Amino acid sequence: MCIEFQHLLKNKNILITGGTGSLGNALTTKLLTLGVKTIRIFSRDENKQTKMEEKFNDNRLRFLIGDVRDKERLQRAVENIDIVIHAAALKHVPVAEYNPFEVIKTNVYGSQNVIDASMDEEVDLCLAISSDKAVSPLNLYGSTKLAMEKLFIAANNLKGKRKTKFSCVRYGNVLGSRGSVVPKFIEQIQSQNKITITNENMTRFNITLDDALKLILHAIKFSKGNEVFVPKLKSYVLSDLINTLKEISSIPFSKKNIPLRPGEKMHELLLNEYEIKYSIESNGVYILLPSNYVNMGHIRKMYPNSKSLGLQVYSSDNVSHISKNELKKILIKHKFKI
Numbered sequence: 001m002c003i004e005f006q007h008l009l010k011n012k013n014i015l016i017t018g019g020t021g022s023l024g025n026a027l028t029t030k031l032l033t034l035g036v037k038t039i040r041i042f043s044r045d046e047n048k049q050t051k052m053e054e055k056f057n058d059n060r061l062r063f064l065i066g067d068v069r070d071k072e073r074l075q076r077a078v079e080n081i082d083i084v085i086h087a088a089a090l091k092h093v094p095v096a097e098y099n100p101f102e103v104i105k106t107n108v109y110g111s112q113n114v115i116d117a118s119m120d121e122e123v124d125l126c127l128a129i130s131s132d133k134a135v136s137p138l139n140l141y142g143s144t145k146l147a148m149e150k151l152f153i154a155a156n157n158l159k160g161k162r163k164t165k166f167s168c169v170r171y172g173n174v175l176g177s178r179g180s181v182v183p184k185f186i187e188q189i190q191s192q193n194k195i196t197i198t199n200e201n202m203t204r205f206n207i208t209l210d211d212a213l214k215l216i217l218h219a220i221k222f223s224k225g226n227e228v229f230v231p232k233l234k235s236y237v238l239s240d241l242i243n244t245l246k247e248i249s250s251i252p253f254s255k256k257n258i259p260l261r262p263g264e265k266m267h268e269l270l271l272n273e274y275e276i277k278y279s280i281e282s283n284g285v286y287i288l289l290p291s292n293y294v295n296m297g298h299i300r301k302m303y304p305n306s307k308s309l310g311l312q313v314y315s316s317d318n319v320s321h322i323s324k325n326e327l328k329k330i331l332i333k334h335k336f337k338i
Contacts, residue, residue: 005217010035015081017068017114018088020048022177023129025055026209027085027216032058042066042077043088068110071117078117083220084126086114089145093133093263096141107144108151115155118164125165127219128152130228132172132205136272139263149228153290156225165225169215170288171233172205172268172316176334181238185245189253198260200239203267203316206327207233208334218285224302228288230270232281235316236327244327271314279314282306286314 014031016024019041028039040062043049049063066073068088078084089107090096096103111128118126130149133142148168155166173180181204188195211231219229242255260266271279271288279288282303289299299306311318322330 005221006035008034008221009083011037012082013038013040013080015040015042015078015084017042017074017084017086019043019085020045020052021087022174022209023087023212025052026213027087028052028056028061030213030217032056032060036060038062040064040077040081042068042074067106068113069105071113074113075117075120078121078123081118081121082124084114084118084123085129085216086111086126087129088114089129089148091131091141093139093141096144097139097262100140103140103144107141108147111148111151115151115166118166119155119159119162122162123164125167125220125223126152126155127216127223128166128168129216130168130170132170132268132270134170135269135275138265142263153226153228165223167219167223167225168228169212169219170228170230170270171207171212171215172270173207174212175206175208175330177209181241182331185242189245189249189251193251193253194256195242195253196256196258197238197242198258198264199266200237200242201266202238203235203321204238204241205233205235205268205270205316205319206322206330207231208330215285218283222283222285226290230279230286230288230314232284232286233270234320234322235268236322240321240324240327244324244331247328248331267315267317269313269315271309271311273313276309276311276313279309280306281309 014036016027020043031039038060042064044067046065053063064077066077068074090103128148131145134145134149137143137146152166152168176182185195215229215231275288278291279286280303
């Protein structure tokens with residue numbers, strides 16, 4: 001796999017918007033092993049940039065202070081870039097509900113600025129990082145990510161003769177990422193010997209940071225423009241996660257039930273009943289195509305050996321669940337200690 005992507009990415013210039021987060025750090029680590037020429041990190045946080053620069057100490061990295069809302073600055077950042085990975089976003093659901101237009105300015109207007117700059121500079125590929133919250137959204141954050149996806153896919157129809165391809169990847173909360181359930185439970189156990197839970201029958205897709213990186217690299221390799229790439233995943237039941245944490249925890253803990261939070265779903269959804277009709281499986285990944293791609297003969301030519309999904313919806317409650325033993329191995333492998 002590494003040799004395959006070294007050939008694909010050798011001497012490429014990459015720009016990552018919002019590149020100082022956990023995904024940006026992991027993606028930078030991976031890309032530096034694949035022979036890229038430069039990686040430009042474009043973000044607003046000078047402290048995170050300084051720490052990241054000290055951590056990597058690699059002259060292939062360039063750090064640019066900027067905001068995706070600032071089109072002129074973004075345009076300069078995209079000059080001579082081959083691939084743009086757009087990860088910048090305001091992500092916290094409660095923050096979005098309280099500051100709606102600020103989130104729209106970053107997640108929607110900022111995404112359009114990324115599209116315009118990428119198109120003007122004729123980068124090869126502009127890839128947006130989306131979220132499961134974009135599927136049948138129940139909150140403003142999810143609505144802005146859905147709008148971002150629509151903007152990126154529509155850009156393929158507006159670019160004229162420019163070579164730039166626009167695609168997205170969509171996945172749920174990465175296991176262990178900031179704000180996800182595992183670190184939240186661990187923090188609660190360590191601070192108060194108690195976890196808060198809305199419903200033990202909830203299910204969540206199981207995706208690790210490595211899985212997310214593989215999906216992004218897969219999209220870079222196979223993108224033709226117009227796709228939303230979605231990983232093919234198993235899921236876990238929250239009760240199994242809690243029982244597994246009890247097994248590996250050195251601290252006894254109890255549970256406290258709380259009401260369902262605004263915007264919270266019992267089960268994660270990665271493709272809804274409408275999107276399933278326009279989705280295929282190709283090379284081990286699900287691909288959501290635009291609704292005007294109804295000619296299966298055309299799809300077969302573009303995606304050889306593709307097949308339909310055979311699902312009504314792609315939800316964390318209607319896929320295979322990983323066992324408690326598998327879950328335990330994953331938690332131990334990723335060094336979740338209590």
